[in-house]
Amino acid sequence: MKATLKYPIFQFSPDENMVYTFWKENKTTQLALLKKCKGWKGDIVIDSTGTKYTVRCSYMTGWKGIHGFTGMRTGMISYETEYEDNPEPFSLRQLQERIAERHPKTQWFREECWDSVDDFRQTILACKSFEELAETMMPRRKFTVLERIQDYFYMMLFSVFGVMLLYIIWRLIKKAWLWIVG
Known part of the structure; x- marks a missing residue:
């Protein structure tokens, strides 16, 4: 099933701790990464309407640049993602609890300048919307x-x-x- 997601979205693997935040649609990746992740099969995507999608598969639709060469990167492709046919509701509270429980276990937690796990959990659980949660997880860079x-x-x-x-x-x-x- 093709889905039109409302951004920002959160994507995570059920067996990993990292939760990725995306502010806009990006249908470009490296072929090696797509193969390594096996098309992100089984990953969970939650959009800002609170709908949970499970990734069925992601597949290559074409090369970017000259046969994947775009400046400094090689193997760049365009891809499409198909989701399972049964999207489910996923509340903000469930997502907050998952992030508060799992994200402090990642190797990047200290690098993101969080002083304590309790401070992080309080900040995450205090968010009132998916957009505010996404801003806390990955601030949107705005250039003047x-x-x-x-x-x-x-x-x-x-x-x-x-x-x-x-x-x-x-x-x-x-x-x-x-x-x-x-």
């Missing part, structure tokens, strides 16, 4: 206009330096070739 201008400036600056470096290397190779040939 100034930050975007700075990013574009730095990208252009590094591009210019890269072109200059390539030009210098080309000149050195040309001089070395002329010296060798002679």
Whole structure:
């Protein structure tokens, strides 16, 4: 069954502790990851309406870029996900309890700057909506206009330096070739 999910969504495997939060639809992944996870079969997806979907399978629909090569990454694909035919309601409280119980057991818990497990549990259980819970789990990065201008400036600056470096290397190779040939 194809489903239209209302974002943000939460995805987790029934036998693992990590709960992943997604703010928008992304139908791109690496082929190796899709194979390693066996198409995320059996994973549970909960959207912000409180509906629980179980993943039947995810499958490749096409390559991204030039046969999966997109800049620095290789093996990038587009994929589709099919869900089981019987979506169930899943309350916010159930999701909060699952996150409060399992997430502190992950290796990333301390890296996310939570000082204590009790503080984390209180914060998670105090959330009033799926959106607030998603914001607590993974804050949405919002760029200001100034930050975007700075990013574009730095990208252009590094591009210019890269072109200059390539030009210098080309000149050195040309001089070395002329010296060798002679």
